[in-house]
Amino acid sequence: MAQRGPQVYIITNAIQNLVRNRGRNFMIGGIILVMIICVVTALMINNTSSGIIDDYRTRFGSEVVLSPNQEKIREEAQQNSSSGMIRMVMPQISAQDLVKFGDSDLLQKAEFSTSTNANSTDLTAANADLGPGGATRGFARGGPGGQVEESQSTQFYFRLINQFADFTNGTRELSTDYDTTTATSRYPESINEAMISADVMDASGLHLGDKITATGELTTPPNLDVESTDPSDLGSSLSDLATTEISWSLTIVGVYTDLTQTEEQLNQLRSAWADRRNEILVSLDTLLANLQEGKQGIQVSATYFLKDPMLLADFDAELRTKGLPDVWLVTTDATSYNQVVRPVEALKSISTTFVFVVLIFGAIILALLSSIAIRERKYEIGVLRAMGMKRLKVVAGLWTETLIITGVCLILGLGIGMAVAQPVTNVLYEQQLAAIETQNETSDPMQGGRPEGMGGRIQGGPAGMGMTLPGQGTTAQPLENLNISLDWRTILQLIGIALALSSVAGVIATTQITKYEPIKILSERN
Amino acid sequence: MTSALALDHVSYRYEGSTKPVLKDISATFERGSVYTIVGKSGAGKSTLLSLISGLDLPTKGEVLCGGMSLKEMDRDWYRSWKVGVIFQSFNLITNATAVQNIVLSMNISKSKVKDKKTHTYELLERMGIDRETADRKVLKLSGGEQQRVGIARALAHDPAILIADEPTGNLDRETEAEILDIFTRLAHEENRCVILVTHSRKVTSIADKIYSIQHGQLSEL
Numbered sequence: 001m002a003q004r005g006p007q008v009y010i011i012t013n014a015i016q017n018l019v020r021n022r023g024r025n026f027m028i029g030g031i032i033l034v035m036i037i038c039v040v041t042a043l044m045i046n047n048t049s050s051g052i053i054d055d056y057r058t059r060f061g062s063e064v065v066l067s068p069n070q071e072k073i074r075e076e077a078q079q080n081s082s083s084g085m086i087r088m089v090m091p092q093i094s095a096q097d098l099v100k101f102g103d104s105d106l107l108q109k110a111e112f113s114t115s116t117n118a119n120s121t122d123l124t125a126a127n128a129d130l131g132p133g134g135a136t137r138g139f140a141r142g143g144p145g146g147q148v149e150e151s152q153s154t155q156f157y158f159r160l161i162n163q164f165a166d167f168t169n170g171t172r173e174l175s176t177d178y179d180t181t182t183a184t185s186r187y188p189e190s191i192n193e194a195m196i197s198a199d200v201m202d203a204s205g206l207h208l209g210d211k212i213t214a215t216g217e218l219t220t221p222p223n224l225d226v227e228s229t230d231p232s233d234l235g236s237s238l239s240d241l242a243t244t245e246i247s248w249s250l251t252i253v254g255v256y257t258d259l260t261q262t263e264e265q266l267n268q269l270r271s272a273w274a275d276r277r278n279e280i281l282v283s284l285d286t287l288l289a290n291l292q293e294g295k296q297g298i299q300v301s302a303t304y305f306l307k308d309p310m311l312l313a314d315f316d317a318e319l320r321t322k323g324l325p326d327v328w329l330v331t332t333d334a335t336s337y338n339q340v341v342r343p344v345e346a347l348k349s350i351s352t353t354f355v356f357v358v359l360i361f362g363a364i365i366l367a368l369l370s371s372i373a374i375r376e377r378k379y380e381i382g383v384l385r386a387m388g389m390k391r392l393k394v395v396a397g398l399w400t401e402t403l404i405i406t407g408v409c410l411i412l413g414l415g416i417g418m419a420v421a422q423p424v425t426n427v428l429y430e431q432q433l434a435a436i437e438t439q440n441e442t443s444d445p446m447q448g449g450r451p452e453g454m455g456g457r458i459q460g461g462p463a464g465m466g467m468t469l470p471g472q473g474t475t476a477q478p479l480e481n482l483n484i485s486l487d488w489r490t491i492l493q494l495i496g497i498a499l500a501l502s503s504v505a506g507v508i509a510t511t512q513i514t515k516y517e518p519i520k521i522l523s524e525r526n
Numbered sequence: 527m528t529s530a531l532a533l534d535h536v537s538y539r540y541e542g543s544t545k546p547v548l549k550d551i552s553a554t555f556e557r558g559s560v561y562t563i564v565g566k567s568g569a570g571k572s573t574l575l576s577l578i579s580g581l582d583l584p585t586k587g588e589v590l591c592g593g594m595s596l597k598e599m600d601r602d603w604y605r606s607w608k609v610g611v612i613f614q615s616f617n618l619i620t621n622a623t624a625v626q627n628i629v630l631s632m633n634i635s636k637s638k639v640k641d642k643k644t645h646t647y648e649l650l651e652r653m654g655i656d657r658e659t660a661d662r663k664v665l666k667l668s669g670g671e672q673q674r675v676g677i678a679r680a681l682a683h684d685p686a687i688l689i690a691d692e693p694t695g696n697l698d699r700e701t702e703a704e705i706l707d708i709f710t711r712l713a714h715e716e717n718r719c720v721i722l723v724t725h726s727r728k729v730t731s732i733a734d735k736i737y738s739i740q741h742g743q744l745s746e747l
Contacts (some may be wrong), residue, residue, distance in 0.1 A: 009630065009633035015631075016622065016626060020622060021621070380619055382617075383617050384619065384634070385602075386581060386605065386611070387630075388602045388603065388607065388634050388635060389602070389606065389634045391608070393634075498534035519581040522581075522613070522615075522617055
């Protein structure tokens, strides 16, 4: 039989002591158990809340929003008006600038979505009998509502876009039906490579590797007289639009199948242009290759994501040096962030306070109990010391007892804490939601919300060179439920706390036992 | 030859007291002999016992074990290994069983005995404690039984020096005789040094040397 280690008796004796003094140990264990349940619950809420807050901080705190400063635009319009009539012109950011702004070391990434209308004599559109659509020329004319006027001009069958997210979100899929021994269907990787739908491929009788030509139009926006109140001025301006034809020579490298349109939806289409199957997928560079300074026709929208939400001020300064006018505000989506995160933050705050209160009171109670327990066991300690047991071993024995109690309580506490954490969270979270809802109802509607001034949203911009701006009009809603989970971080924190708690007992024991001399203890007793 | 235990001009004064309890005591205790120390209550017997058992240190002079001062020795080791002490009030862990008390003592002294429990039962049996009693909590044992457990515990780690304070105070005559016989055998047959502090004439009768303590002075009778 293997000989047990020389110090194993400390553990054996500790276990025997736990059984011998079970009444007292049940009381200490009960207090530790209650503390651990409270801490487990609070930590689970705290860590889950932290995770949610971090996630939302990354998402809403780092997505940059460029929005026009309505007040400043109004002020400038008032200053420029000599007749007393105010006509506000919504500012625009050129596609070139949007691309330029995206080239920053402060950004984690810049996502561009580009598209333009096109025709091609090499292609036969799906639903071609519906005819073309999607007039492109137009521009924003100022005034309340940011009215957009369009001219009657070239109609298109196709759109060139760089929308590849559809393949990951399952609305399009790569078709391999057209693969040959020499060519395999793939996504466009280089400039002037294109991907078309299987329907257009079939209707046009094309093969992978075939070249096609697509043509589009760029327009030069007229110089509007913002002071004019005569509607005929607008008409004359529209007729003044100068167009420039642009073209792409594209190689078909891939074929896709559209998975979104049902038969019923297809029957409701009013033009071939509106049919998703007539979208030609190309790279961003392919679309930007035909971008021309001061001309509209290729829609570019940009979304910028900062590496860290704290870099907002630096990014703002950088955009100003790159030419972003003062009428543009550079912000993060604070509304969405606050909408979702505020109740969670409140809950986190409650749980943090709770953890601290429980730990402070718990530590005090445990220290008192340990002190009392050591006093009660003074005689036993005196006997052990008289038998030659070293102080440290006596402390180790007492510490082992506390560790065993804490360990058992930790296991039980984890189980019970996991069971009660979710219901407790639900109650607290509902209270937070209700409190914040009440607060929102009684507060100024402009605060924390998106200002809806004159001119309204500029999302979509004019039909021409335009952009969509993220964060305009948040749809973010507070979480309905906070799903609590126990992760390794929480478990490790709990083990740390449990060790800290038993250390409190250990330190008390060490301090007191150091003061005890066996001769004094035994003579007092005798 | 180095004596098992020696007192070299030992004096002791309690903290805060000006009057010494023990005054310049010198004596030697050899292996193979039984010593008894007699004296009236308050004469300093228990103080002397605490010094030779390593629970306290003299304010002056030295207690020497094998020629080495206890001041220079690890006194925990001395108490756990070199001496076995039988206290007048037994000093047992009351909510533990007799066996647990003795096994724990053997563990503290790092006894090499492989089967400590069996050894303990045998030891207790020699002291007149059967297995059933051995497995009972000390609190449930009579004074005599507790005394026997105390003696067994002192002998458990096979010490060279055995020190006892009124070792037979709670024993009946028959057991007292048995225990005294054990002490005699431990000294004479197993070559141990046995020091007994007592009032009992019967205990004194087995002594090879009798010391009397009076007014803090030790003298041989």
